[in-house]
Amino acid sequence: MSAVNLEKRRSFDQIAWNAMRYSGVLLIFLAFGHVLLQDVIVGVHRIDLDYVAMRWANWGWRMYDLFLLAFAFAHGMNGVRQVLSDFVHQERHMRAVNVALLVVWLVVTLMGAAAIFGGVRPVQ
Amino acid sequence: MSRLKTALGGYAGYQGREGHLAFLLHRVTGLGTVLFLTIHIVDTALVYFRPELYMDAVALYRSTLFGIGEVFLVFCVFYHGINGLRIAAFDLFLKKNWQIQTARSSVRWTLGLTLLLWLPATVIMVRNLLIHNFGLFGG
Structure with missing residues (x-):
C-alpha cells in the first residue's frame, strides 16, 4: 500500500474517532430523551399508529427523530466497524466489511428518513 | 479462526x-x-411503507419477553451513554484523568450513575408490564 493511502486512511479514522465522541455527547440528549419519553413515560402499551401520527403532526418532533436517526445509526454502524476491525485483519476482508456496512447504513437510514418525511399512511 | 480466538481470548483474559x-x-x-436500533428503524418505517403491519410489530414489543428485553435495552443505552460521556470528556478535555486511579474511580462513578438512572426507570417499566400483561395494580 502506498504512503498516500495510509495517510488518507489515518485521517478518515481520525475524523471517525472525533465524530464518535461529538455525536456521542449529542446522543446523550437525543437518545436518553427518546428512551425516557417513549419507554418510561409513555410506554409501549400506549404506542400505536395514532400515537405516531399525533407525534409527527409536530414538525419539531419529526426533526428530533430525524436527528436521532442520523446520529444514532451512523454512530452505531461505525461502532460495529470498529469492533469488527478487532477481528478482521486482512485488508480486503475489512474492505468488504466496510462496503457491507455502508450499504446497510444507507438503506436503513433512507428507510427511516422516508417514513419520517412521508408520515403515517392510512391502513388500506 | 485463530485470530478470533486471539481477540476473544484478549477480551476474556486481560x-x-x-x-x-x-x-x-x-x-x-x-x-x-x-442491533435493536436497526430493527427499530425498520419497524417504525412500517408506519409509512406497510401501516397495516405496524401493530404486529408493536404487539411483539408489548409481549412479556420483549418487555424484559426492554429493561435490559434501557440499561444498555444508559450505561453506554454515561460511559461514552466519560470517554469523550477524558479524551477531549481531561486527558490527565486517564491516570489509573482516577480512571478506576470514574468507572465506579459511571456504574453508580447508571444504576441511579436505570433502577427508577426499571420500576416504572416493570410496573407497566405488570399492569398491562398481568392485570395487576388495577390493570
Whole structure:
C-alpha cells in the first residue's frame, strides 16, 4: 500500500474517532430523551399508529427523530466497524466489511428518513 | 479462526479491573443497542411503507419477553451513554484523568450513575408490564 493511502486512511479514522465522541455527547440528549419519553413515560402499551401520527403532526418532533436517526445509526454502524476491525485483519476482508456496512447504513437510514418525511399512511 | 480466538481470548483474559469491565460493557451495550436500533428503524418505517403491519410489530414489543428485553435495552443505552460521556470528556478535555486511579474511580462513578438512572426507570417499566400483561395494580 502506498504512503498516500495510509495517510488518507489515518485521517478518515481520525475524523471517525472525533465524530464518535461529538455525536456521542449529542446522543446523550437525543437518545436518553427518546428512551425516557417513549419507554418510561409513555410506554409501549400506549404506542400505536395514532400515537405516531399525533407525534409527527409536530414538525419539531419529526426533526428530533430525524436527528436521532442520523446520529444514532451512523454512530452505531461505525461502532460495529470498529469492533469488527478487532477481528478482521486482512485488508480486503475489512474492505468488504466496510462496503457491507455502508450499504446497510444507507438503506436503513433512507428507510427511516422516508417514513419520517412521508408520515403515517392510512391502513388500506 | 485463530485470530478470533486471539481477540476473544484478549477480551476474556486481560486483567484490567475497572477499565477492562468498562471496555467490555461498552462493547456489549453498544452492540446490543445497535442491533435493536436497526430493527427499530425498520419497524417504525412500517408506519409509512406497510401501516397495516405496524401493530404486529408493536404487539411483539408489548409481549412479556420483549418487555424484559426492554429493561435490559434501557440499561444498555444508559450505561453506554454515561460511559461514552466519560470517554469523550477524558479524551477531549481531561486527558490527565486517564491516570489509573482516577480512571478506576470514574468507572465506579459511571456504574453508580447508571444504576441511579436505570433502577427508577426499571420500576416504572416493570410496573407497566405488570399492569398491562398481568392485570395487576388495577390493570
